[in-house]
Amino acid sequence: MSLQSIAKKFRKPQADISPLFYTRWSPRAMSGKLTKKEILPLFEAARWAPSSFNGQPWRFIVATGKQKEKFMEFLVDFNKAWCKNAAALVVIVSRNNFEHNNKFNMNHSFDTGAAWVSIALEGARRGLVVHGMAGFDKDKVKKTLKISEEYSIEAMCAIGKLGPKSVLPEDIAKTEKPNQRKKLSEIVSWDGMFKFK
Numbered sequence: 001m002s003l004q005s006i007a008k009k010f011r012k013p014q015a016d017i018s019p020l021f022y023t024r025w026s027p028r029a030m031s032g033k034l035t036k037k038e039i040l041p042l043f044e045a046a047r048w049a050p051s052s053f054n055g056q057p058w059r060f061i062v063a064t065g066k067q068k069e070k071f072m073e074f075l076v077d078f079n080k081a082w083c084k085n086a087a088a089l090v091v092i093v094s095r096n097n098f099e100h101n102n103k104f105n106m107n108h109s110f111d112t113g114a115a116w117v118s119i120a121l122e123g124a125r126r127g128l129v130v131h132g133m134a135g136f137d138k139d140k141v142k143k144t145l146k147i148s149e150e151y152s153i154e155a156m157c158a159i160g161k162l163g164p165k166s167v168l169p170e171d172i173a174k175t176e177k178p179n180q181r182k183k184l185s186e187i188v189s190w191d192g193m194f195k196f197k
């Protein structure tokens with residue numbers, strides 16, 4: 001069963017949009033290896049993301065094979081339990097200042113988020129699992145990878161092929177289904193006023 005077909009059982013959009021958006025989800029069950037050639041197009045998609053002054057502050061540090069073990073040490077125990085089956089682990093960082101004038105880019109994290117979602121959507125289009133994570137030790141990443149103060153560590157993600165739930169610990173396998181989203185009425189205000197809880 002594909003990522004998309006699973007998502008369609010659980011999700012229905014409130015407006016007519018491309019299925020790419022609502023069938024993208026973040027399972028944890030992964031299996032199989034991916035080659036650099038199979039993973040590279042995800043970063044090509046990120047390369048074309050929009051950014052303030054075209055600054056392109058995003059950077060991606062990718063670990064596969066034996067290198068992945070070093071990145072596993074960054075993760076909290078919960079994420080270690082399922083990331084062991086990923087083909088790649090990625091550290092996502094952003095450059096704090098613009099390159100053209102070295103002034104602070106107040107949108108560096110926002111822009112890097114646009115690049116991240118490009119990776120997630122291109123991965124979904126290709127039927128791959130792309131699961132973002134905040135559960136890791138940023139200080140350990142900074143020290144181990146010798147990341148300078150010029151960069152902010154934003155997130156990590158795991159990339160792989162969809163696997164069966166049976167590869168997951170039982171407690172995690174129970175939650176392995178597409179989650180829901182808030183209604184449009186909860187996230188969009190049409191009268192130019194902030195009316196959110």
